[in-house]
Amino acid sequence: MKIIEAKGNISIKRSIDTGTEDQRKSVQEILRDVKSDGDDALRKFTEKFDGARLSELRVSSEEIEEAVKEIGPEMMSIIEEAAGNIADFHGKQRRNSWFDTDEKGTLLGQKITPLDSVGVYVPGGTAAYPSSVLMNVLPAKVAGVERIVMVTPPDEKGRIPAAVLAAARIAGVTEIWKAGGAQAIGALAYGTESIAPVDKIVGPGNIYVALAKREVFGDVAIDMIAGPSEIVILADETGIAGEIAADLLSQAEHDVNASAVLVTTSRKLAEEVSAAVDEALADLPRREIAEESVERFGAIYLAEDMEKAVELVNDLAPEHLEIMTGQPMETMAKIRHAGAIFLGRYSSEPVGDYFAGPNHVLPTNGTARFSSPLNVDDFTKKSSVISYSEKALRENCGKIAKLARLEGLEAHARAVEARFGK
Template structure:
């Protein structure tokens, strides 16, 4: 890994999923085909891209029962416990509707309403992601969403991974479809004979999924356009190089464009970590994915002071941030930009990926500067409540009419004055 002095360069190469003109054209064509062709288009695209010819898009109860036979009971229990941890955490995020009453009789408030329906995309391809099921479905359930639809690309055997189906069942998903890619996003947004449209789409995917989500946004809501995974480790001389190297590689194995960074005040730790990454990378099963990620998007920054290191982290605004330093809790108040913060040696990033409870769907590509992890609020909407009393209206009508005329909107003013008793 490259070792860079902070005062020399604090830029970070990131892979941005903006797509090529050709990719965007392909996505638009796919969406148009699904809108006009419905289920048949989904079957055709699944055969073309996933190399499997399906007779039905719907996952059956028999397929779910078969999945439970494939997944060991101990693993099922782990999935159940993880789901409960996620549920308990997200229940703390719930907001209630509220109303305040003024002395003059005015009532103002906010009505919190869950979305009617949500579509959850679970990626396939190089790995299976039961954790993605839990992290997207559970907060939607906590929010009160009644209809949750899951889509995921089938394998060449025409099935979804057993672990994904078990996670879906344990989190209460009742609609599951075997379709992936941009065609799945189109189906969720606009509907087909088998899949009714939803109001919002969440979940990560490849570049075609990301571009499709961008394309349908406005007709439906989306969570975010997720880029490749990122981790930054903020560490001092008390950290252990072999553990940091393992943490950096835990993200590099996700994607050849994943970004793994160490920011440290210790040159010795920097050098030891760089050596450890090479050693561990040599024997990593997913080396073909992790190696280019480390080579192209990995870096080690050495800062002169702790404050300089923290400021570097804030400029990077990483998706995942581990803080492994002496008196780590004292440093957290200065961290302004990070999707999730993992504090101390025993809070490695996979703890949050799978089990602790906070959501692992996090802002990437520096968007932690202005956005948050997926949460219950993402599955609810707020309506303002306004009920003016006659007294409050008469007290304020002239002011409101004057404000309307300030903006040149005479009909607004007359709407007020039609009720105004001088």
């Protein structure tokens, strides 16, 4: 990895892939077809893009049970334990409605209501992502969402990966459909003969899924348009080169646009990590992907002191931040912008990806400056509650009317004055 003297601001921001004009037009056509032809369009596109000719779009309970058997008790136990950790963590995020009253009889408050329905997109293809099921479904469950719909593309034989169905069973999802790509997003947004529409769509996908989510936003809510994965490791001379290299590559192997960055105050560590990355790449199964990622978006930044190093990290606002310093808690107190923060050598980033409990759906591309990880609040909505007594309105009627007239809204003023015969 290249070592760079950190002078001034640095950035790992990459332009968000908004697709080509042809891709956008293709997505718009697919969405129009799903909106007009419903299930027939889903079957047509599933055969065209996934090679599967489906008689039944919905995953049966028998298929789910078969998946549980295929996974086996040991893996089921591991997924159940991970699910328990995720549910426990998100349970602490739950908010309650609240109401305040005063001596004039005024009641003000906030009513928290879960969304009625949520659609969860789970990527398919050659890989299986049970962790994506757990991370997107369980916060919605904890929030109290009653209807959670999962869509995921089948293979050519019309099958869904056993690990995905097993995770769905553990997470409590009973409505699962064999549909992927833009057509699945269209079905969740607009509904078909079989699939009722939802209020919000969450979950990662390819460029066609991302473009489809952009198109349907407004008809439904969406979570985010995520960029490529990224990790920043902040380390002093106490960092261990081999471990840091391994963690950098854990993100670089995602795709060629992923970013892996070390910010350190130690030139010795920087040189050791650079060599360790090269050595670790040699036998990595996804070497070509990781190597291109490191070449394009990887770097080691050498800061003059920890104050400058922290400043650089806050400029980057990374998706994942590992802190490998002598006093990681003390260092963390100075961090303002990061999606998820991992403290110390035993908190490797995959611990958060799969098992610890915090959500792995995180803001990317510098958006941690103003965004949060997926959480229970994303699956609820808040209603303001206002109840004025006669005494309270009589006391404030004139002030409200004057504010209304200041804005030129006479009917607003008269609406409050009408209560008192004015």
